[in-house]
Amino acid sequence: MRFEDFTVGREYRETIKITDDMVRKFAELTGDMNPLHLDESFARKSRFGKRICHGMLVASMISRIMGMNFPGPGTIIVKQLLKYRAPVYVDETVEVRVTVLEINSDKKRIILDTPVYKKDDTKAIDAQAEVLFE
Numbered sequence: 004m005r006f007e008d009f010t011v012g013r014e015y016r017e018t019i020k021i022t023d024d025m026v027r028k029f030a031e032l033t034g035d036m037n038p039l040h041l042d043e044s045f046a047r048k049s050r051f052g053k054r055i056c057h058g059m060l061v062a063s064m065i066s067r068i069m070g071m072n073f074p075g076p077g078t079i080i081v082k083q084l085l086k087y088r089a090p091v092y093v094d095e096t097v098e099v100r101v102t103v104l105e106i107n108s109d110k111k112r113i114i115l116d117t118p119v120y121k122k123d124d125t126k127a128i129d130a131q132a133e134v135l136f137e
Contacts, residue, residue, distance in 0.1 A: 004073070004074055004075050006074075006108075006111055006136045009074065009103055009106055009113060009136075010103065010106075011103050011104065011105065011106060012102065012103060013102070013103045014100065014101065014102050014103075015068070015072065015073035015100075015101040016098055016099065016100050016101070017064075017068055017072065017073075017098065017099050018096055018097070018098045019064050019096065019097055019098075019099065020094065020095070020096045020097075021056045021060065021061060021064075021091055021093065021094070021095055021096075021097060022093070022094060023093050023094060025056075025060060026040055026041070026054070026056055026057065026060065026093050027041065029057050029059075029060040029063075030057070033057070033059075035057055037057075039051065039054065039055055040054060040055060040056065040057055040093075041054070042054075051090050051092075053092055053093070054092065054093040055090040055091065055092055055093070056090075056091045056092065056093055056095070058085075058087045058091075058128070061091045061097060061119055061127065061128060062083075062085050062119070062128055062130065064097070064099055064119070065083075065099055065101075065117045065119065065128075065130060065132065066080060066083075068099055068101060068117075069101070069115070069117075069132065069134055073101050074113060074134060074136055077136065077137030078134045078135070078136055078137070079134060079135045079137070080132050080133070080134055081112070081133050081134065081135050082132065082133040083130065083131070083132045083133075084130060084131045084132075085128055085129070085130045086128065086129040086130070087127070087128055088125075088126050088127060088128065088129055089121065089125050089126065089127045090127070091119075091121065091127050095121065095122070096121075096122055097119050097120060097121055097122075097127060098119070098120045098122075099117060099118075099119050100116075100117075100118055100119075100120060101115050101116070101117050102115065102116040103115060104116050104131070110135075111135060111136045111137075112133055112134065112135055112136065113133070113134050113136060114131065114132070114133050115131065115132050115133075115134065116130075116131055117130040117131060117132050118130055
């Protein structure tokens with residue numbers, strides 16, 4: 004997409020299943036081997052009742068969308084705000100909902116609302132990002 008194609012209010016949505024394989028690879032990559040993410044028997048005894056995904060793994064789906072789909076290749080995140088509101092469980096499907104909030108044409112920057120929702124419409128992550136558009 005071209006910078007000129009963006010307007011305030013424009014939306015993009017993408018649904019993603021956060022799989023066990025993704026969680027295990029993320030744990031290996033980051034070294035975050037917290038048993039809440041990897042050990043079913045440990046997680047079952049926790050307040051969550053089952054394994055939860057790493058919050059940053061789920062949030063990284065926002066980055067993937069911005070870099071690959073909306074706005075797309077050449078986009079760089081210069082600021083991101085995240086607030087985790089509800090756990091995402093392993094093998095759960097989430098939807099990232101991106102909305103253009105502000106456009107700065109002089110600096111070629113866009114401020115986006117980027118929350119992540121669970122299937123039941125519970126907000127898992129409240130998020131915003133400012134991106135530099137190439």
